[in-house]
Amino acid sequence: MPTYGRIEEFKFENNFEEYTERLEEYFLANEIDDDDKKRSIFLTVCGEKTYSLLRNLCAPAKPNTKTFDNLIKILTDHLRPKPLIIAERYKFHQRKQESHEKVRDYLANLRKLADTCQFNAFLEEALRDRLVCGLYSKTIQRKLLSESELDLKKAFEIAVGIEAAEKETNEFRNEVSTTHKVTMRSSECYRCGKSGHNADSCFYKNSKCHKCKEIGHISRKCRKSFxxxxxxxxxxxxxxxxxxxxxxxxxxxxxxxxxxxxxxxxxxxxxxxxxxxxxxxxxxxxxxxxxxxxxxxxxxxxxxxxxxxxxxxxxxxxxxxxxxxxxxx
Known part of the structure; x- marks a missing residue:
């Protein structure tokens, strides 16, 4: 039977909960149901540092005497102690959108922070409120505050729509500004080099060029080379x-x-x-x-x-x- 995927050793700078989720998916994809086999695979692939830590946490018993679920719980309690709810919610409510951060990325980061806040049934409302209050764009924020009935889905759709429109508007303004600069340069009078008038009404229309001796321009705009x-x-x-x-x-x-x-x-x-x-x-x-x-x-x-x-x-x-x-x- 072919094996699907591969599980790397766990690194302490990573999230252990995400690691265990990937491990469960690996077992599911490869139809591994036996608890002893799950435990053996985990102890084999978790890495030297993780196994050493787990061995100390299980002492005097050995890790292979525990069930797979028990080993995961022991490591989870050690690596991710139960957070203080008030502190986690404080971090959540202090989170504001960065100037370079897109609305969809901001909401994704809010969801990550909310994971440890235990909002439970209040989660959608908490995300909506923090999304509206923490927006960087005051234009989007004013629009959302003017809505009488606003849930998280509607708030997200409006915010993303206005964000896209503002981006297109700014790009258009930059294009217009560039075009205007080029037009101003091209409107320079070929007789004298100044702007603000056309060549037919130029003061130097009948002037003689000191370089080529021709009538109709001054020397600094002479096109003949010497x-x-x-x-x-x-x-x-x-x-x-x-x-x-x-x-x-x-x-x-x-x-x-x-x-x-x-x-x-x-x-x-x-x-x-x-x-x-x-x-x-x-x-x-x-x-x-x-x-x-x-x-x-x-x-x-x-x-x-x-x-x-x-x-x-x-x-x-x-x-x-x-x-x-x-x-x-």
């Missing part, structure tokens, strides 16, 4: 050429641009040619500048953030240039 050193040298050369001040010897000292200074590549503002400067009797510093191929005299104010001209001069010299609303940085 050898870095060669391109930088061209920009530096042009910048030094256009920003050199040339003064009259009798009025102002000559100023040369330091070769270590470099223009900001990402700037979208036009660099106009500055040729000469002169002082007047009232000590104002005047500069001859060229704007859109028009020679124009402007006052130099080193503290000004922008350069402006009057409406009258605009109409007189630059009426062919369409005004655009300025963008603040």
């Amino acid at each position: 050898p870095k050193n060669e391109n930088q040298a061209k920009v530096n050369k042009q910048y030094k050429k256009n920003t050199k001040f040339k003064a009259k010897p009798s009025k102002v000292h000559q100023i040369e641009e330091n070769s270590e200074s470099e223009p900001e590549e990402n700037s979208g503002w036009e660099v106009f040619t500055v040729k000469t400067c002169r002082t007047s009797d009232n000590k104002e510093l005047k500069l001859d500048v060229k704007i859109e191929d028009v020679d124009y005299v402007m006052e130099l104010d080193t503290g000004a953030a922008v350069s402006i001209i009057g409406e009258e001069n605009y109409k007189k010299y630059f009426s062919n240039i369409k005004l655009q609303r300025a963008m603040s940085n």
